[in-house]
Amino acid sequence: MIELNSVSGAFTLLSSDINAWLYLLPGLAIGLVFGAMPGISITMAMAFALPATLYMEFLPAIVFLTAIYTGAGFGGSVPAVLMGIPGTSSAVATTFDGYPMARKGQHSEALGIALASSVIGCLASYVMLFVLIVPISGVVLKLGPLEMFAVAVWGMLLLGSLAGTQMSRGLLAGTFGVLLGTVGMNTAGFVRGTIGIPWLLDGVPQIPAMMGLLAASQLIGLINTTYLIEDEGSRNISFAKILGGVRQAFRYPTIIFRGSLIGVIIGAIPGVGSSISNLLSYSETKRNAADGDTFGQGNPKGVIAAEAANSSSEGGAMATMLALGIPGGGATAILLAAFAMHNIVGGPSFIAHNKDIVYAVIFSNFAQAVLLFFVGLGFVYVAGYVVRVPLRFLIPSVLVVSTFGAYAIEGSSAGPITLWVFSVLGWAMVRYGYPVAAAVVGLLLGSLLEGNLLRTNQISGGDFIGYGLERPWALVIFALMLGSILLQVISKRRRVKQAALAAAQTG
């Protein structure tokens, strides 16, 4: 699995080129700052830096861009924790427990937990990539629409765990989200629900809609509050508490390992990536946790699960990009563009002839993850001061920044208008007990579900079961899904029995 000659070649490459190391720190800093801005995606941060890599050597250029990738991956989690705004779509699940923790005055701990989980998740993913890059690339080639559909269905199962106390409202929110996610032209060429608006042909703009549902709606609801954290004493930013959060993350190695594994596997599937892996990891952790009922109310395990998965997706996406030359998302597409700028074609022939460069990129990512810990510590300390800003200044300011971000993504008023529509919808949903997170998940997965269901229908000629039996990987995914549900039912029964026993003993 590991070629020692190439590993030694990678060390030689890295030790002979000081430039490869010089660009690590600026790359991480750019990524952190851009990722923390609502509306500035990882892709946008990398696209912004891409022209600067034209005059660099190949290895420093790739190291610089992957450093931005790593930095922006964690940067998106900072506003997710502090304001409930997922800076990127991969930080959606971080808001579920990170933001409630911040509202309870545990913002320092939540940021520490997020940072440590991200760093460990990123490291773990590159260790897996180092060992498994060759087998992973073999598996990815065998994944078809049915397997992708299975993954999306697995993501949809999250709706059940997000539904909260009012199951019917949660499921309605999720189903409504799925329907909105299918607006526009589907993969078979049918145009629905655009009400004559040209920009809806591509579907509802997801990031502005997500920002509106999750963030702007919360901000509107906070208009009668003075500070994000009501208790004045809890507003302090504490370095000790951030480090306490870091230590807390280390207490849950299983959650981190599970999150990293889900992140690598889902991240490696083109078109799925980190926006689903964080949700899946969150839902699996919630299912397995003894205190699953407290998820969504500020349970640190939720933050660990989400962050470990979204940061480790980077390793999975890199595996597909390096081994097959297939970009799993925008960020890896930009990396491929950087390859092209240096007259290098990614894919099987690249990995076959340049294993030393591949391993050098992997090793530099180890260094990035370690460096992210120290740079991130300083960054979250400074960013944490946002909780001390009075809400009368914060609410209009963040709404304007979100509006600018929505415009920057779409390049027209489509973004801000979508943001506004979904802000109002989100505010009303929160007010009447509908979990907006379920609508967000539905919206993210709607087109993916429909596209892969259609392709499966076309390939199978309508015989889903017969076709499914010929697809071992789809069966594996469905089996894993069923297994996780069964385990949840068993552990729930066990918990109920234990609680009944405890009640009988005390009674």
Place this chain on the structure above:
Amino acid sequence: MSTKSGRKVIWGHLILLTVITGVVVAYLLDARGVSLRTNNLLLVQPAAILAFVLAAFVLPGIFPRADAAEEAETEGETRGDLVRVFILIAALAGLAFSLEVVGFDIATFAFMVIGLAVCGERRWWANLLFSAVFTVVLIYGYGTITPFPFPLTIL
């Protein structure tokens, strides 16, 4: 708001559910109007029917008994609080729809002034100063890192 049978109506929730089901009905009719082929309706039609079934389950919650403790989340909220929320929502609509018409600078400054006032900033000089500085910093700061130019009128 109580009916004769001792039940009350949560009007806001009723409006929300009407909007959700209305959108689903309109979407389903539009999709069926485009084509009745499987490749068009494979996911949309079952999902829409599921949404109607779920909406039927939600409906009783909109008409709770007058003595029920449900929907307590709006308790303690005055009419004034709600008016402020609606002003902020209207101002955000104004910002979203006028950015390209009046320019990002004017639209942003106007929204900031209204937003700060609605959110509770009583010092007019602090409001105007913060709004002006924030607008300038944001337009020049964000403008340099975004790929699309912001239409401006004054700056």
